[in-house]
Amino acid sequence: MPADHSHELQDETLRRAVAELRRPVALDPEIDAATLRRIRTQAPRPPGQPWWRSGRAAVTLAAGVLLVLFLRAPASEHMMNGARPVELRLVAPAGSRVVVVGDFNDWDPAATPLRPTGEPGVWKVELRLKPGRYHYTFLVDQRQWVRDPSEPPVPLTDFGTPMSVLTVS
Amino acid sequence: MSDSDAALVARTLAGDLDAYAQLISRYRDTLGRYASYMVGNREDAQEVMQDSFFRAYRSLGDCRQPERFGAWLFRIVVNRCRTVQRRLSRDRQFTGELPSEVPANGDATSSLEWGEEISRALASLRPHYREAFLLRYVEGLEYDEMAKVTGANQPALRMRVKRASDQLRELLRDIHAS
Numbered sequence: 169m170p171a172d173h174s175h176e177l178q179d180e181t182l183r184r185a186v187a188e189l190r191r192p193v194a195l196d197p198e199i200d201a202a203t204l205r206r207i208r209t210q211a212p213r214p215p216g217q218p219w220w221r222s223g224r225a226a227v228t229l230a231a232g233v234l235l236v237l238f239l240r241a242p243a244s245e246h247m248m249n250g251a252r253p254v255e256l257r258l259v260a261p262a263g264s265r266v267v268v269v270g271d272f273n274d275w276d277p278a279a280t281p282l283r284p285t286g287e288p289g290v291w292k293v294e295l296r297l298k299p300g301r302y303h304y305t306f307l308v309d310q311r312q313w314v315r316d317p318s319e320p321p322v323p324l325t326d327f328g329t330p331m332s333v334l335t336v337s
Numbered sequence: 338m339s340d341s342d343a344a345l346v347a348r349t350l351a352g353d354l355d356a357y358a359q360l361i362s363r364y365r366d367t368l369g370r371y372a373s374y375m376v377g378n379r380e381d382a383q384e385v386m387q388d389s390f391f392r393a394y395r396s397l398g399d400c401r402q403p404e405r406f407g408a409w410l411f412r413i414v415v416n417r418c419r420t421v422q423r424r425l426s427r428d429r430q431f432t433g434e435l436p437s438e439v440p441a442n443g444d445a446t447s448s449l450e451w452g453e454e455i456s457r458a459l460a461s462l463r464p465h466y467r468e469a470f471l472l473r474y475v476e477g478l479e480y481d482e483m484a485k486v487t488g489a490n491q492p493a494l495r496m497r498v499k500r501a502s503d504q505l506r507e508l509l510r511d512i513h514a515s
Binding site: 170171172173174176177179181182184185186188189190192193194195196197199200202203204206207208210211215269271274275276277303307 | 349350354357358361362365366369370373374379382383386387390391394395396397398451452455458459463465466471473474475476477478479489490492493496497500502505506509510
């Protein structure tokens, strides 16, 4: 039985929604037979060895890398459509690594690092964002959350993280 | 008494496909619920599950903790959902059509309408937010488990859950207001 964390939600409507979503869902049992048919035809031998120990590993890996590069290219171009350049700056003299996390990068601390500008303690990054409203904040040395002082703040979240809001028009 | 996951994995590795059929049957619906809500329609969810079971079978030798087969399989399902969801986004076919389960108790019509409202709201969330919300509140994972499944770190996941909750609350409020 999975844990129930819905007590964290302060909103009754959300708690009701979660209760609804936690109802059992029945998929078509035909999935079982279809999977077994596929195994018998495409992978008839028992899966004894890790795939990367096979002689085809290098070829598979290279093909995978090429596929990822191929798939990413049009996505990147797509992201540029209608996007506008936005420069974010932060003065963090004590920091050795500064990243920005927000709605535009799904709050992923690995996605958008800032780089030193050459001015002492000043970091910057240029983003390309589509028109919209974005919540974001900076993370200094993976432990200190710092909101952007040049943009309006938003009220403190439940997690106590200071954030700013950026509007791209 | 049914066999443990570890026993079924061992039998599968020894060539017993019936043992793997038992694992499929055991996890089809439990992980299928996540897939259904993540990709937004039953047909693609079934494709996700079939593909995940097939990939898991081929890589079963990589499953280092057979007693935690379900958690290992869940990681594969999460990744397959991401792949299918990206394809759906490109094709603009994400419908938010959700599992149409008739509730065992209560008013079936109103509950189905409520379920459809939730699915529409859920479908309009960004995929990473939807993923985090489902893992936390529907699948009941702890944040360290979510980090293992998604590859994201815990602060990012907490923020995604928070943003998803905020947006879902607003969306459900809008639906009720309209």
